[in-house]
Amino acid sequence: MIKKILMAINEYLAINDRWITIHPHGKDSDDYRRLKIEGDETPKEAIDRVYKKEEKKEQKKDGNSFVEKHKKLEQEYQELMGKREAIREDFTKRLNKYMEEHPKYKYARAEKEFRKEFAKEVEEKEKENEDLYSKIIDKDHEIDMLHREEGDRLNQLKIDELNKNELEQFLNDFEKVNRGRLSYDVSQNLFKKQHKAKERLDGLGYQEKRKSLIEVNGVKKKKPMTHEEADNGHVNPNYEKGIDDKGYSTNCQSCVVCYELRRRGFDLQTRARQSFGKMQILAEKPEMAYIDPNTGKTPEVNRMYVGNKNDAYGWLDNNIKDGRYVFRVKWKNYHSGHIISAERINGNLTLYDPQNNKLYDTKDKILERLDLVSFRGYSKDTKPFILRVDNLDIKQDFADAITVKE
Amino acid sequence: MIEKVKQLAKEYGATKVSHFGKWFEYDVYLPYFGKNYPAIGLPIVFLAKDDEVRTATEKEYKDILSKEE
Secondary structure, eight states, rough: HHHHHHHHHHHHHHHHHEEEEETTTOTTSSSOOOEEEEETHHHHHHHHHHHHHHHHHHHHHHHHHHHHHHHHHHHHHHHHHHHHHHHHHHHHHHHHHHHHHHOTTTTTHHHHHHHHTTHHHHHHHHHHHHHHHHHHHHHHHHHHHHHHHHHHHHHHOOOGGGGHHOOOOOOOOHHHSSSGGGGGHHHHHHHHHHHHHHHHHHHHHHHHHHHOOOEEEEEOOOOOOOOOHHOOOOSSHHHHTOOOOOOGGSSSSHHHHHHHHHHTTEEEEEOOOSSHHHHHHHHOOOGGEBTTTTBBOOOOOOEEOOOSSHHHHHHHHOOOOEEEEEEEEEEETTTTTTEEEEEEEEEEEEEEEEETTHHHHOOOOOOOHHTOOOOOOSSSGGOOEEEETSSEEEEEEHHHEEEEOO | OOOHHHHHHHHHOOOOEEEEETTEEEEEEEEOSSSOOOSSSSSSOEEEOOOOOEEOHHHHHHHTTTOOO
């Protein structure tokens, strides 16, 4: 009875199932395969699901085959090495015994005398060894080739196109390859790929739990603002009002972040600077306010190594393209510096200081602003840098610490 | 006088000041805001003469700081 019910259910399901027929070798080929379409998926999605799964299985099999082949070769190699060791041990044992029996030969001449006395036997043993040695060298070469093959396979992978599991598989496989057996170029490339894979894996991990800013200090995100809407002194209004708090003339590190928040649609203004906490961190390392969504880490800044303001202008003109940037400098003969915003407005390189609401939109104005910038100094910390910020995430705790509701 | 300079520097959030040199009849003092050359803003330069202590104007600090390092 139960069997009958089950059969009826199966029949019902089979009638309602959707199936497609695939001819992997062309329409005229007799070769075909039937695929069941699951849920709402399209035929293409069904094909991708089934074939990608098989591809992965195949890749896994390939990966394992390296380990298995290597294990087998290594075992054979160790067996040969064991034989060599046994011959050596036997020879040493007999030599020691000979030396004990012939104390006069105990020192330098002992081996020579021993070889002389047992010349024929030694010759035979050496012949046998020669054969063994060439076998060992051949086996070692075989292992070399296997590692090189695996190294080449890993080297051909495009890290940017790998998903999380594939990246983990790559890192796992990378650990199994003996880099000493690879050519220098392949080995160097693989190290670079390993670094990139780790970074990408971190980035994917970050993206999984990534949260966009939706509210800062009770201000909800609205429509992104243009430069005109975001500036006009809204970033640091108390500076122009001359409010008796000198923290409004030392808060540039926070003004650039607040300006970026305004451009993204948050109607906020900057707090007066405090010489501790998040504001001091930002003053020393302005990049700490951001996270690079590709790596999940604090972004790398782009430092400028030039000797004078004209070269600096050229460098900025070459490096500031699309997007919004911050530009940080150290003043000449001074212990601290400044940070302002930079972007192209109507195609022109433009610097904007959100702390005092000043715009530098011509080459002459920018050169005048660069007048006091220090380009000397041995420490890289003294070198000016830019950082593109419009494509970075802003850390919630920093946004909350440096801004207030307008 | 140095106490007055320190007091003014403190209002700006500086932790200490250093004597930079003489500029005309003024003693020039520069504030220190912390390690790694922190980003603070436009330069703040203190000028002291007799009992008077004040911050330099943009024109003045440009003249003071623009000499070769």
